[in-house]
Amino acid sequence: MSVSDDSTSPLDQFAENTLNSLTGRVDADPESVERGLVQLVLTLVELLRQLMERQAVRRLDAGAMSPEETERVGLTLMLLEKRMAELRDYFGLTPEDLNLDLGPLGKLL
Amino acid sequence: MLLYAVVPADATAPEARGLAGQRLEMIRGMLAAVIVEECAERLSATGEDARSFAEIICDLATTTSMLPIRFPTMLPTRSAVLAELQANEAAWRRRLTELDGLSEVVIRVQWAEPDHESGPASNSSGTTYLLSRAAVIHRRESSVAEISELVRAWAREIKVLHSQQGVRIACLVANTDVPQLRDAVTSWQQARSDRQVAVSGPWPVFSFVVDQEVVST
Numbered sequence: 001m002s003v004s005d006d007s008t009s010p011l012d013q014f015a016e017n018t019l020n021s022l023t024g025r026v027d028a029d030p031e032s033v034e035r036g037l038v039q040l041v042l043t044l045v046e047l048l049r050q051l052m053e054r055q056a057v058r059r060l061d062a063g064a065m066s067p068e069e070t071e072r073v074g075l076t077l078m079l080l081e082k083r084m085a086e087l088r089d090y091f092g093l094t095p096e097d098l099n100l101d102l103g104p105l106g107k108l109l
Numbered sequence: 110m111l112l113y114a115v116v117p118a119d120a121t122a123p124e125a126r127g128l129a130g131q132r133l134e135m136i137r138g139m140l141a142a143v144i145v146e147e148c149a150e151r152l153s154a155t156g157e158d159a160r161s162f163a164e165i166i167c168d169l170a171t172t173t174s175m176l177p178i179r180f181p182t183m184l185p186t187r188s189a190v191l192a193e194l195q196a197n198e199a200a201w202r203r204r205l206t207e208l209d210g211l212s213e214v215v216i217r218v219q220w221a222e223p224d225h226e227s228g229p230a231s232n233s234s235g236t237t238y239l240l241s242r243a244a245v246i247h248r249r250e251s252s253v254a255e256i257s258e259l260v261r262a263w264a265r266e267i268k269v270l271h272s273q274q275g276v277r278i279a280c281l282v283a284n285t286d287v288p289q290l291r292d293a294v295t296s297w298q299q300a301r302s303d304r305q306v307a308v309s310g311p312w313p314v315f316s317f318v319v320d321q322e323v324v325s326t
Contacts, residue, residue, distance in 0.1 A: 057243040067236070074235030077242070095273060 170313035212311030219275035
């Protein structure tokens with residue numbers, strides 16, 4: 001392991017962010033509007049999934065969950081992540097597509 | 110008009126061409142100026158274009174302090190650019206002054222085991238899954254805290270950047286402090302064999318154009 005010059009420079013990141021922000025817009029083309037809306041809906045579901053995961057981890061850290069509850073919540077989150085991956089694949093979306101660029105506020109996810 | 114960057118009103122006009130092959134021009138206000146390129150048609154804005162745009166920004170930043178403008182920002186006419194400039198130049202000038210002599214350095218931390226290896230496919234029970242997700246979140250948070258503390262002596266501002274894997278942190282650093290910050294990160298890394306650390310920069314202040322106080326309100 002080492003400290004090195006970053007091969008993924010901000011130039012690449014800049015290009016990637018630009019593309020993400022452009023693909024993150026809802027496409028108003030009638031032929032592809034369905035995909036654009038699916039992308040938006042899945043982005044919001046992904047946001048909720050990540051919030052639920054964070055909340056579950058906070059409760060786990062605080063010792064506020066019994067072993068049974070930990071298993072149940074973990075299983076739910078695991079299945080939700082799996083289902084999200086299936087839906088992404090079905091609609092030809094990548095994890096990077098499920099995001100919204102909020103301008104000066106940064107990325108949603 | 111394709112907009113590139115906000116620069117001080119007295120900055121020298123660039124001797125360069127833009128993405129559309131036209132000469133870059135300056136539209137000057139009293140306190141600030143905007144570097145633009147005449148561009149009749151809307152750009153398709155491919156990743157390659159965005160990268161070329163960022164390279165032009167990097168070249169321009171070697172001669173003047175600047176606020177890079179998000180790509181692809183376009184306004185229909187010169188007078189529209191001037192109106193935008195006049196409406197914002199006091200705030201832009203203030204931020205330009207704050208950022209004068211500063212650059213962005215990006216630190217990226219990745220672990221031997223990628224974050225996605227804690228996903229559903231690698232776990233047999235809900236408890237194992239949740240514990241592995243907790244470990245990923247904890248190591249991200251602890252890395253952000255460690256790096257924030259490490260760079261505190263040199264970084265004027267810190268911003269955690271979007272990253273699908275590991276952690277990426279942008280630091281706003283005085284140009285003269287960049288070598289010390291790199292040395293500090295190198296020393297920090299040597300005690301941590303479980304992760305890979307990469308430092309890039311100095312870059313134009315891509316991540317710090319907007320004042321954090323403005324963002325938080």
